[in-house]
Amino acid sequence: xxxxxxxxxxxxxxxxxxxxxxxxxxxxxxxxxxxxxxxxxxxxxxxxxxxxxxxxxxxxxxxxxxxxxxxxxxxxxxxxxxxxxxxxxxxxxxxxxxxxxxxxxxxxxxxxxxxxxxxxxxxxxxxxxxxxxxxxxxxxxxxxxxxxxxxxxxxxxxxxxxxxxxxxxxxxxxxxxxxxxxxxxxxxxxxxxxxxxxxxxxxxxxxxxxxxxxxxxxxxxxxxxxxxxxxxxxxxxxxxxxxxxxxxxxxxxxxxxxxxxxxxxxxxxxxxxxxxxxxxxxxxxxxxxxxxxxxxxxxxxxxxxxxxxxxxxxxxxxxxxxxxxxxxxxxxxxxxxxxxxxxxxxxxxxxxxxxxxxxxxxxxxxxxxxxxxxxxxxxxxxxxxxxxxxxxxxxxxxxxxxxxxxxxxxxxxxxxxxxxxxxxxxxxxxxxxxxxxxxxxxxxxxxxxxxxxxxxxxxxxxxxxxxxxxxxxxxxxxxxxxxxxxxxxxxxxxxxxxxxxxxxxxxxxxxxxxxxxxxxxxxxxxxxxxxxxxxxxxxxxxxxxxxxxxxxxxxxxxxxxxxxxxxxxxxxxxxxxxxxxxxxxxxxxxxxxxxxxxxxxxxxxxxxxxxxxxxxxxxxxxxxxxxxxxxxxxxxxxxxxxxxxxxxxxxxxxxxxxxxxxxxxxxxxxxxxxxxxx
Numbered sequence: 001x002x003x004x005x006x007x008x009x010x011x012x013x014x015x016x017x018x019x020x021x022x023x024x025x026x027x028x029x030x031x032x033x034x035x036x037x038x039x040x041x042x043x044x045x046x047x048x049x050x051x052x053x054x055x056x057x058x059x060x061x062x063x064x065x066x067x068x069x070x071x072x073x074x075x076x077x078x079x080x081x082x083x084x085x086x087x088x089x090x091x092x093x094x095x096x097x098x099x100x101x102x103x104x105x106x107x108x109x110x111x112x113x114x115x116x117x118x119x120x121x122x123x124x125x126x127x128x129x130x131x132x133x134x135x136x137x138x139x140x141x142x143x144x145x146x147x148x149x150x151x152x153x154x155x156x157x158x159x160x161x162x163x164x165x166x167x168x169x170x171x172x173x174x175x176x177x178x179x180x181x182x183x184x185x186x187x188x189x190x191x192x193x194x195x196x197x198x199x200x201x202x203x204x205x206x207x208x209x210x211x212x213x214x215x216x217x218x219x220x221x222x223x224x225x226x227x228x229x230x231x232x233x234x235x236x237x238x239x240x241x242x243x244x245x246x247x248x249x250x251x252x253x254x255x256x257x258x259x260x261x262x263x264x265x266x267x268x269x270x271x272x273x274x275x276x277x278x279x280x281x282x283x284x285x286x287x288x289x290x291x292x293x294x295x296x297x298x299x300x301x302x303x304x305x306x307x308x309x310x311x312x313x314x315x316x317x318x319x320x321x322x323x324x325x326x327x328x329x330x331x332x333x334x335x336x337x338x339x340x341x342x343x344x345x346x347x348x349x350x351x352x353x354x355x356x357x358x359x360x361x362x363x364x365x366x367x368x369x370x371x372x373x374x375x376x377x378x379x380x381x382x383x384x385x386x387x388x389x390x391x392x393x394x395x396x397x398x399x400x401x402x403x404x405x406x407x408x409x410x411x412x413x414x415x416x417x418x419x420x421x422x423x424x425x426x427x428x429x430x431x432x433x434x435x436x437x438x439x440x441x442x443x444x445x446x447x448x449x450x451x452x453x454x455x456x457x458x459x460x461x462x463x464x465x466x467x468x469x470x471x472x473x474x475x476x477x478x479x480x481x482x483x484x485x486x487x488x489x490x491x492x493x494x495x496x497x498x499x500x501x502x503x504x505x506x507x508x509x510x511x512x513x514x515x516x517x518x519x520x521x522x523x524x525x526x527x528x529x530x531x532x533x534x535x536x537x538x539x540x541x542x543x544x545x546x547x548x549x550x551x552x553x554x555x556x557x558x559x560x561x562x563x564x565x566x567x568x569x570x571x572x573x574x575x576x577x578x579x580x581x582x583x584x585x586x587x588x589x590x591x592x593x594x595x596x597x598x599x600x601x602x603x604x605x606x607x608x609x610x611x612x613x614x615x616x617x618x619x620x621x622x623x624x625x626x627x628x629x630x631x632x633x634x635x636x637x638x639x640x641x642x643x644x645x646x647x648x649x650x651x652x653x654x655x656x657x658x659x660x661x662x663x664x665x666x667x668x669x670x671x672x673x674x675x676x677x678x
Contacts, residue, residue: 054294075332270370384427390551420566
């Protein structure tokens with residue numbers, strides 16, 4: 001641990017103006033980002049006596065090795081820069097909310113020529129308008145099913161849409177009146193887009209105008225004795241009202257607001273958000289977080305607002321945001337929200353009436369979410385801690401292996417040899433750290449040699465990161481270490497334990513790779529599948545953990561995950577190789593031009609017989625590319641003749657006499673070439 005006084009700036013060096021500061025650790029990784037109205041006053045708070053600091057703050061300043069800052073003009077700029085840097089650097093000591101589930105949203109793809117209504121999860125995409133999120137996907141589908149009577153917008157996938165357009169016949173929804181069937185030209189693109197925009201307006205809460213218009217049309221139809229039309233409009237009105245009833249009215253004044261509530265204890269916090277549009281609850285979501293920094297309710301609210309609206313613009317930011325506590329700089333936060341929306345945003349604490357009552361409901365949801373999260377995690381956390389302690393005791397480690405990396409080799413009879421590296425931190429899989437390797441130093445099957453290569457490559461990258469920060473002395477001939485930008489690096493963090501899938505030979509290969517690189521502070525073990533024995537380097541007898549051991553279960557999960565990840569990569573690599581054709585070997589030829597060539601000539605066989613001038617006739621293919629294609633295909637060995645699997649006869653090409661009654665000119669190509677035509 002570093003002494004904060006060792007990197008404390010001189011008081012006169014720190015400006016007394018707004019700005020954003022970053023603490024970095026000894027590896028130059030950014031571990032904390034903060035903002036301040038006065039950098040001088042804020043940073044002075046971190047360099048007090050460590051004993052007087054909050055425990056989490058003390059941990060951060062003793063982990064850090066340097067501090068730097070950037071001056072900005074206003075508090076709003078500081079707020080924006082802080083959000084950008086937290087998102088970019090992912091500092092370990094900043095509060096980061098994570099969704100406690102993947103919430104579905106109702107999405108309208110307005111960026112497409114024919115907008116589509118669908119259920120979407122995950123990060124938001126450009127050109128898509130979202131409503132929600134909702135607690136359940138079935139709730140979205142029920143609402144959409146009711147509204148398609150009035151707004152028959154396309155809901156089909158791109159494949160179904162294209163197929164219907166090709167055959168000139170709409171899908172079932174087009175026949176029953178729940179789709180306007182733009183695929184077969186029943187409506188123009190402009191008319192369909194107008195329907196989609198009306199759908200969005202209704203979902204946004206502007207319901208009164210549509211209901212009034214439909215009621216007038218119904219009465220006019222009845223007066224004109226068009227009773228069938230009037231009955232259809234009556235049913236449409238009923239469908240819209242049933243869709244509206246699914247979202248109960250909670251605020252009588254048709255308010256557009258987001259209500260944010262926080263439930264917290266010393267270690268964790270849960271945030272609940274209700275999205276109210278047109279006085280109705282249109283969506284709900286929840287987040288949980290570990291309180292890795294010393295932060296109060298106001299700070300949690302500020303972080304929640306940044307995460308909730310940092311990537312939003314326009315009407316996605318409501319006119320009113322109701323919170324349980326105001327951020328430290330309320331005016332700057334309100335200005336930042338107004339900049340995201342494009343108009344004024346009210347940020348306040350509800351004091352009375354319906355809004356205060358609804359805030360209490362949101363707070364109860366946050367409390368229940370926190371209690372449920374703790375119930376789920378308590379047993380799991382205890383089990384993981386016991387597993388790590390058992391592994392440390394069995395392998396005689398200095399401490400619990402908080403980061404475990406496992407390596408596995410996969411191949412199919414010596415072909416497509418690949419390796420996987422999976423990472424578990426605190427007993428949980430960290431999939432963003434998983435890595436895949438192709439064996440490059442030799443061909444064929446040799447698991448021991450492959451393991452040595454993969455472990456060497458992984459830890460050579462680790463040493464390169466240490467070299468980058470000056471911790472590792474550069475070898476003669478190497479250039480200066482590049483400047484570190486503080487972003488999380490792929491191989492920057494060393495594990496406390498390396499697990500290999502295998503027995504003594506694989507363990508010895510991994511240990512030898514570490515020794516050759518001069519690394520002696522990383523433990524190595526292997527887990528053999530046959531008897532689930534744990535092998536240590538240089539030991540003739542394995543360590544046998546009890547079958548009921550939590551440590552053994554954790555090692556098995558790590559090993560099985562590495563095996564799954566390696567098999568997945570190996571199958572993917574093999575599949576690509578089997579699907580590849582002669583055109584895949586042509587340098588500089590992309591997928592679009594490959595498809596254009598095959599489509600123009602009908603098959604790779606015919607393309608091989610074409611002249612350079614004929615190849616140049618394909619749109620987008622110049623003479624140089626045509627010469628490259630012709631040379632590559634001339635050098636490729638044609639595959640064997642195709643065989644009729646029903647009769648066993650050879651299928652001749654069009655230059656030969658037909659065999660077995662085949663029609664002249666019936667050229668279907670060889671199996672490998674037919675695969676290229678798809």
